[in-house]
Amino acid sequence: MVGGRARSRSPRDLAQDPENWPHADLSGHVAAAVVQAIAASLRAVMEERGLSFRRLAELSGVNRQTVNDVAVGRCWPDVATIAQLEAGLSVRLWPVPARRILRNLTRGGHAFALVRASLILPTRPSQR
Template sequence: MEEHHGARVAQALAGRLQVAIEKKEWSVAELSRQSGVARYTITKALTGEAWPDLLTIANLEKALGVDLWPGREV
């Protein structure tokens, strides 16, 4: 059975988010402070338990200075 495209997108986004946090050497709490996104929301995105909305993704991207959305490559 083929993996759902949406699941691949969520996994790719979570992976990019984790790498960006590590590169900045930030904690989830620090990213929350810098982005205005709740720690709970960031944690859920990292674990794949929730899909962040577009505004949340935009706020995380702005704070981290990276693109998180994987685009068509997944």
Template sequence: MVGGRARSTAPRDLAEDPQAWPHADLEGHVAAAVVQAIAATLAGELAARKLSQRALAALSGVNRQSINDLLAGTSWPDVATIALLESALGGPLWPTIR
């Protein structure tokens, strides 16, 4: 189970170049790579829909700061957060893992 010390480091800080988030190399960090993929997909959806973080917060019921932290890679989002965001956007954010 992921937790404890495994989540004490922000996902972006596991990248070779954290400044490149959400397109940084996260080799060997599967969970952080999933968060990165979710952040990249979410950023793309916001841009495509011309939707602000504040507007998405109102639509989804997810706190705006939580959305900001997810996009910035500074937090580990929980399943409820992802489910609410996916429901508000009407599509998946979670990537297919190969």
């Protein structure tokens, strides 16, 4: 499996405190921290716009269950899924460079702190 044994477990399951997803402690798991940052961004945009999982699925072309799985950390989203979600929302979900997340994790921080600092939510696209 690509990513080794760590990918056999969901990103959420790698957290020391999975109940706090997407703000969980993922020290030592930079890939899972990136997924958590994507999930945090996704949830923030959905909340800001009042979008349900079903509506985001319609906008992005991503299966509703997959959208939910990404948001709650049950899957390792692939690049195509992230690209479709970004296109559907007209917003960047991919976080700051992974090296900054890793540096923050090694200093005892959390990935979400970097996402919150870098996330800029665009205005709502016009409804047609």
